[in-house]
Amino acid sequence: MRAVVQAGYGDPAEVLAVRTVRTPTVGDDEVRVRVRAASVHPDVWHVVTGLPRVLRGMGSGVRRPTPRIPGTDMAGEVESVGARVTRFGPGDAVFGETITGMQWRNGAAYAEYLTVAQDALAKKPANVTFEQAATVPTAGLIALTNLPDLEARGAGQRVLVNGAGGGVGAIAIQLARSSGAHVTAVDHTRKLDLLRTLGADRVVDHTTDDITRSGHQFDVVFDVVGNHPFSAYRRVLATDGTYVLIGHDHFGTQGRRWLGSIPRMFVLMARSTVDRRLPRPPFATPGRREAMDRFHDLLADATLAPVVDRTFTLDQVPDALALLASGRALGRIVITPG
Numbered sequence: 190m191r192a193v194v195q196a197g198y199g200d201p202a203e204v205l206a207v208r209t210v211r212t213p214t215v216g217d218d219e220v221r222v223r224v225r226a227a228s229v230h231p232d233v234w235h236v237v238t239g240l241p242r243v244l245r246g247m248g249s250g251v252r253r254p255t256p257r258i259p260g261t262d263m264a265g266e267v268e269s270v271g272a273r274v275t276r277f278g279p280g281d282a283v284f285g286e287t288i289t290g291m292q293w294r295n296g297a298a299y300a301e302y303l304t305v306a307q308d309a310l311a312k313k314p315a316n317v318t319f320e321q322a323a324t325v326p327t328a329g330l331i332a333l334t335n336l337p338d339l340e341a342r343g344a345g346q347r348v349l350v351n352g353a354g355g356g357v358g359a360i361a362i363q364l365a366r367s368s369g370a371h372v373t374a375v376d377h378t379r380k381l382d383l384l385r386t387l388g389a390d391r392v393v394d395h396t397t398d399d400i401t402r403s404g405h406q407f408d409v410v411f412d413v414v415g416n417h418p419f420s421a422y423r424r425v426l427a428t429d430g431t432y433v434l435i436g437h438d439h440f441g442t443q444g445r446r447w448l449g450s451i452p453r454m455f456v457l458m459a460r461s462t463v464d465r466r467l468p469r470p471p472f473a474t475p476g477r478r479e480a481m482d483r484f485h486d487l488l489a490d491a492t493l494a495p496v497v498d499r500t501f502t503l504d505q506v507p508d509a510l511a512l513l514a515s516g517r518a519l520g521r522i523v524i525t526p527g
């Protein structure tokens with residue numbers, strides 16, 4: 190089969206090449222999928238470039254990445270199933286995440302075929318395309334795991350999503366809206382129409398306005414970007430509110446090449462022992478199968494309506510990553526192996 194193979198860490202144009210490799214054989218609990226679409230997101234960029242360097246010792250591979258094929262989530266058609274697979278059969282349209290555990294790993298999705306555990310998959314609803322479905326699993330898991338349970342807090346929660354036009358933020362807006370929250374979404378000028386399409390009640394342009402000095406109050410601040418310190422958000426966070434930092438390393442443009450956002454995460458974690466507005470570890474994470482079933486339902490009833498900006502072929506993965514890092518995409522970027 191054809192696949193993107195990563196020679197080492199570095200500039201995507203230098204370390205990635207399309208090669209012919211052995212098609213993976215299917216294990217007893219696995220499904221072999223013909224990939225129709227795979228998503229492009231910052232964690233793919235991190236593992237291809239090897240930045241921040243700490244990730245190399247946290248699962249992606251110290252000298253070079255293992256596996257060598259990038260991509261962490263995809264949608265496609267089941268081609269064959271292992272002896273113990275009961276939930277899927279050949280021809281089923283599915284989508285899912287191809288990594289387990291740490292996000293900073295290659296998951297072999299940028300290939301014509303891959304094998305994946307059946308519990309990492311759900312059936313793709315007929316009302317969404319392969320391209321749309323492929324954008325959901327990895328970004329969706331981050332959003333689902335980190336967004337506080339808004340329904341349990343009651344309708345009308347005031348939610349701020351900072352960095353709302355990216356992969357994680359777009360899903361956070363839609364999850365928050367579906368639970369009856371009032372959503373304020375912050376991103377670049379060029380993404381404000383996209384934020385309205387995604388359902389934001391109020392949009393704020395980060396190039397002209399500082400949301401932490403807006404005078405608004407929020408019950409939840411879901412901060413994908415981390416461009417303001419927690420102390421600034423305290424001005425707009427309700428006394429019983431919750432602040433969640435996802436963290437974004439801006440594709441290496443802001444330094445932090447060794448540790449990225451990790452030191453800041455540790456500071457917030459330590460501070461969570463004395464400030465109840467910060468979530469405390471251990472964080473509850475949904476099981477992968479439950480999460481995928483939930484994404485199936487959210488796509489099927491159009492609660493999640495992924496917006497795809499552009500598709501690229503396997504040969505064009507470096508161009509796709511360059512578009513991602515430029516911030517110019519209006520919606521998600523997808524690889525279609527053909």
Ligand SMILES: NC(=O)c1ccc[n+]([C@@H]2O[C@H](COP(=O)([O-])OP(=O)(O)OC[C@H]3O[C@@H](n4cnc5c(N)ncnc54)[C@H](OP(=O)(O)O)[C@@H]3O)[C@@H](O)[C@H]2O)c1
Nearest residue numbers: 230231327328352354355356357376377395416436437516
């Ligand atoms: N997406 C995934 O599947 C995934 C999975 C696991 C973990 N993560 C992690 O989660 C983080 C976010 O991922 P993502 O996919 O949502 O990233 P993304 O698609 O790059 O989205 C980030 C958004 O924040 C915007 N932004 C940049 N500076 C801003 C500022 N000062 N104020 C407000 N908005 C600003 C960006 O706009 P511009 O593009 O114009 O700069 C972009 O729209 C990353 O660190 C990633 O490693 C992501």
